[in-house]
Amino acid sequence: MSATDVQNPAGHRDEEAVHAFIERIAMTLASFGFPRMAARVLMTLECAEEDGLTARDLAERLDASPAAISGAVRTLTNMGLIFRDPVRGSRRDIYRLPDDPWYEMAMAKGNIYKLFADLTVDGIDAVGGKQTRAGGRVRELHDFFTFVGSEIEDLFVKWREVKAASRAE
Incomplete structure (x- = not known):
């Protein structure tokens, strides 16, 4: 039994x-820059x-x-968070959700870490190499994006396992 079953046992909406x-979720997402x-x-x-x-x-x-709705659905469609049929x-x-919109968006955007890691290689050279202070910071940025990019794949695998187990309950 989930926490939501305990809070609302009759299923009353x-x-x-x-x-x-x-509204609370929307305001929270907006505070992080989401429209x-x-x-x-x-x-x-x-x-x-x-x-x-x-x-x-x-x-x-x-x-x-x-x-307002038109602009919002265009944004969400472009992000891959909703589909238009x-x-x-x-x-x-x-307008409908994919089976797992947050996962779909993360998968679509997951390569952003590789993109940034690749871009920082040029940045290291541009600021004078990794031996400079700025180069050291950009190199650390490169290492961070490389690390996160490699770890996110494992997180996606774990999420699919958790989701499957949750649905089996």
Whole structure:
């Protein structure tokens, strides 16, 4: 039994609490530079019982303008955190989450560490080599990105194992 089963044994959905949760997460993500409306849309999709929502659904649930929703879903689609599926026989689209959006985004962005590690090699030379003070700092940056890039693959493997075990419960 999970902690959420203990807190809400009847499975009753508290819409006010859901809304407050979405807003808290969105503000927290925004404090780290994530676009706030995109965070609100993402968390609304995370908390929806439906498999996907239209832009109109999102606008109504978030009391937001269509333009704000449009910009947010464009951001989230570009990040790989949501998918857009056309509704057959309509001009509308349904926005939905991939099976594991955070994992998908991390996998897509995982090569960023290799990219930065590769870029820092040129930086070391540009500042006069690793024997200089600046070169030592850039070399440490290179070592950090190389380390994190190699470790993140292991984390992804572990996450898949944890997720599989959790679903088996």
